[in-house]
Amino acid sequence: MHDFNFFGGGWMMIFWWFLIIALIVIVVRALMGSTKQNANTPAETPMDILKRRYANGEIDKEEFEKRKKDLIS
Structure with missing residues (x-):
């Protein structure tokens, strides 16, 4: 039925999930980094x-x- 060909197959789906998770991690680290700088002053x-x-x-x-x-x- 579905063979994951819509976005390039299963590997492309894994890539998109990796990209989403990486963006979330980058945003969280950026927010945490800004509070750490304020706490260290x-x-x-x-x-x-x-x-x-x-x-x-x-x-x-x-x-x-x-x-x-x-x-x-």
């Missing part, structure tokens, strides 16, 4: 944020020292 500490804000001129020295003292204690 060190989180910015409150002191780092305070130093960055002072360096960018968002706060003055008085405000920096006050907040630094609050963070340390």
Whole structure:
């Protein structure tokens, strides 16, 4: 009845299944890889944020020292 000649026979069917599974694996790895990169980046500490804000001129020295003292204690 069916001899798998529609797409080139049984080998072609195996090729299509392999292709579908490979695409699924590639997509899953890409998604997992992007989350791993985000997980490996060190989180910015409150002191780092305070130093960055002072360096960018968002706060003055008085405000920096006050907040630094609050963070340390």
